[in-house]
Amino acid sequence: MTASPPKQAVTAREARQVAEAAREQDWRGPSFAKELFLGRFRLDLIHPHPVPGDDAVRRGEQFLAKLRDFCEDEVDSARIEREARIPDETVTRLRELGAFGMKIDTRYGGLGLTQVYYNKALALVGSANPAIGALLSAHQSIGVPQPLKLFGTQEQRDRYLPRCARGDISAFLLTEPDVGSDPARLATAAVPDGDDYVLDGVKLWTTNGVVADLLVVMARVPESEGHPGGITAFVVEADSEGITVEHRNAFMGLRGIENGVTRFHGVRVPAGNRIGPEGAGLKIALTTLNTGRLSLPAMCVGAGKWCLKIAREWSGVREQWGRPIGRHEAVGGKVAFIAATTFALEAVLDLSSQLADDHRNDIRIEAALAKLYGSEMAWRMADDLVQIRGGRGFETAESLAARGERAVPAEQLLRDLRINRIFEGSTEIMHLLIAREAVDAHLSVAGDLIDPDTSLQDKARAGARAGGFYARWLPKLVTGPGQLPTSYGAFHPTGHADLAGHLRYVERTSRRLARSVFYGMSRWQGRLETKQGFLGRIVDIGAELFAMSAACVRAEHLRQRGDHGREAYQLADAFCRQARVRADELFGRLWTNADASDRTLVAAVLDGSHTWLEHGIVDPSGDGPWIADVAPGPAAGPDRHRPVP
DSSP: OOOOOOOOOOOHHHHHHHHHHHSOOSOSSOOHHHHHHTTOOOGGGTOSOOOOOHHHHHHHHHHHHHHHHHHHHHOOHHHHHHHTSOOHHHHHHHHHHTGGGTTSOGGGTSOOOOHHHHHHHHHHHHHHOHHHHHHHHIIIIISSHHHHHHHOOHHHHHHHHHHHHHTOOEEEEOOBTTBSSOGGGOOOEEEEETTEEEEEEEEEEEETTTTOSEEEEEEEEOOBTTBOOEEEEEEEETTOTTEEEEEEOOOSSOTTOOEEEEEEEEEEEEGGGEESSTTOHHHHHHHHHHHHTTHHHHHHHHHHHHHHHHHHHHHHHOEETTEEGGGSHHHHHHHHHHHHHHHHHHHHHHHHHHHHHHTOSOOHHHHHHHHHHHHHHHHHHHHHHHHHHTHHHHSOHHHHHHTTSOOOOHHHHHHHHHGGGTTTSOHHHHHHHHHHHHTHHHHHHHHHHHOTTSOHHHHHHHHHHHHHHHHHHGGGGSOOGGGSTTTTGGGSOTTSOOOHHHHHHHHHHHHHHHHHHHHHHHHHGGGGGGOHHHHHHHHHHHHHHHHHHHHHHHHHHHHHHTSSHHHHHHHHHHHHHHHHHHHHHHHHHHHSSSHHHHHHHHHHHHTTTTGGGGTTOOOOOOSSOSSOOOOOSOOSSOOOOOOOO
């Protein structure tokens, strides 16, 4: 039996250095969310609401009409759930519709849809079956098309993008059995050999990997003469000799997803298939995800709309104590939450997507907030829907139909949505990623002051820079338009709910949030990065403020367009009232919380001091290692690769 290779030994500092080197250092444009965390409410960056061009709307609406017909007439979601597989004929029809080329430019045979309409399409198809949404999203948002669009050579685009547009399925391979959100420990190797690289390693949770024709693979190139090395991205043909799909994974939800374990053993990849220079792989991955992350909140918006439809219909026909359950406050509050939150999520998604299309703002924080907020709130909406449906919410659609009732797959939605809080950056990782970007301005001027390895001379220079920055910045956090009762008056038109007051709240609270960040940095300095509870709450407050801003701007946009303006104002007002309660609670928990006692307790738990509490149960888990063997070498079992003809 081949022994497992030694694990990549990486210190915490080395892991941070790898992550820091991979993030984008410069800001390509202004960022509404970045300014929000700095206490500057730049409403001018998002209002008036940006809109797509007429041609983009025409092409997008034409495709959505075809896609809707397909979803209504040809997608058998119950069959996909039952068989745990998207039928080949369904994939074939998606190819014929051009769905695999939605984001690919027309010059390469794609549809050339904008981010706005791509996300509308994902919301639509994801409501029909989320596994189909995952198939299309993984192919275009993080698979071959997006990194080649941003970083590929013209020869690579000419070679691969037409194939992707026609329906050659692509996958993205980064995660390994022992490597998740800490890519510094990535072990898959790409060793230079003449004009090729030779890949060896194992990749886990390869969405689309089971059926893929093309792969984007992240592998570590060793440093050598003429090779700077580092984590590097490659386009790899999925049928290359030495590639084996060892296992098709099965999950709690998304049962139709084609996700597996892929082994590389002596796989030769031409140097011309390398995307970007050696060592740029993580930067390519993170930059790709800046807009790629918007695909998940797109499907969360679709889920919210479906939750609202079912909650409204069911709450009107199910009676308790002489009236429909929706008329009882306990249930009605959940319906109101679903309606208001769905409106806000769509506002966040459309605003972020249009900003991405316009290329006038840097949206890395906005996209990350959309993913974080969308995945968390969609899960809450689905949980509330199950509660509203009661026992029927826990019962499967198949069982409901078998006894003569409407087959409402509420429990399936709950299972399907759960992964979104983990996919493409878990909630915990997103908190840290967004927090890092939110404090970038502070670290730029004062980072050396809190770095223990910085020389005294550099600390002195940093002190001078920080003094100048904070002398200008801190006084601006004292007062602002949010304290003037007439500010943002355009958001309180006659006969409509008052959204101006909510925007004043956002402006005031943005300054309060910035002060809180500054207090945290002053209190903990270099230890701030370990205060993950504090940072998570800071980010969650920012997410609420961003969603409130987007909801208000969208409501005013719809009013000016004559499109359900009064109703939009009502939804935005309700959402902002709910969000303000959540934000105020989070502020209270910044400084009054159980973080310290939790740290003490978890240390005792992990040290084994409380194993006595586990007595009185049996553990039904099977035997085996916690993490599978990742030893390089040939595959020991059959190849489960199943390309769709």
